[in-house]
Amino acid sequence: MADPELEAIRARRLQELQMQYQGKGSGMSGPGQMNMQEQQRATQERQEREEELRNTILTQILSQEARARLSTIALAKPDRAKMLENILITNAQRGAIREKLSEEQLINxxxxxxxxxxKKKTVVTYDRRKTAIDDPDDDDDDNID
Incomplete structure (x- = not known):
């Protein structure tokens, strides 16, 4: 009963079991592990391409000094710098920025x-309520002899 189809199924199953056994060390098994690694790799490559594109666009629209200024801002406030980069890139894509921005133009x-x-500055005002202690008409000192 050496059916070639049955032998192929057995060989495939044996290979799957071996893959599962080798994959147990990392906590995942078989094809799921490979698929997840491929997804992570693809995501990382996509992020790297997007970052390269951002840097290319920023290099085209900012002078060297302006780029240095933006890098300094990124060190102090990364979220603010990312927002500024997004605004600059959007403006460049719409055609609002036609030439390289100098440092002075970037500052403006x-x-x-x-x-x-x-945000509007919050102003705190202290409104001290007057009490009986602060009453100028109340002179308790009069009764002291």
Missing amino acids: FLEQVNEQTS
Whole structure:
């Protein structure tokens, strides 16, 4: 009863079991592990391509000094720098930026963005309530002899 189809199924199953046994060390088994690794690799490659594209666009629209200024901002406030990069890239894609921005132009742009995005300052005023102790008409000192 040496059916070639049955032998092929047995060989495939044996290979799957061996893959599962080898994959147990990492906590996952078989084809799922390979698929997950491929997905992670694909995601990482996509992120790297997007980052390269961002850097290319920023290099095209910012002078060297402006790029250095943006890098300094990224060190201090990464979320703010990312937002500024997104705004600059969007403006460049729409055609609003036609030439490289100098450092002075970038500073002016930063000031405009800060004015639009800054929250209103919260002003705290202390309103001291007057009590009987503070009443100028109340002179308790009169009864002391």
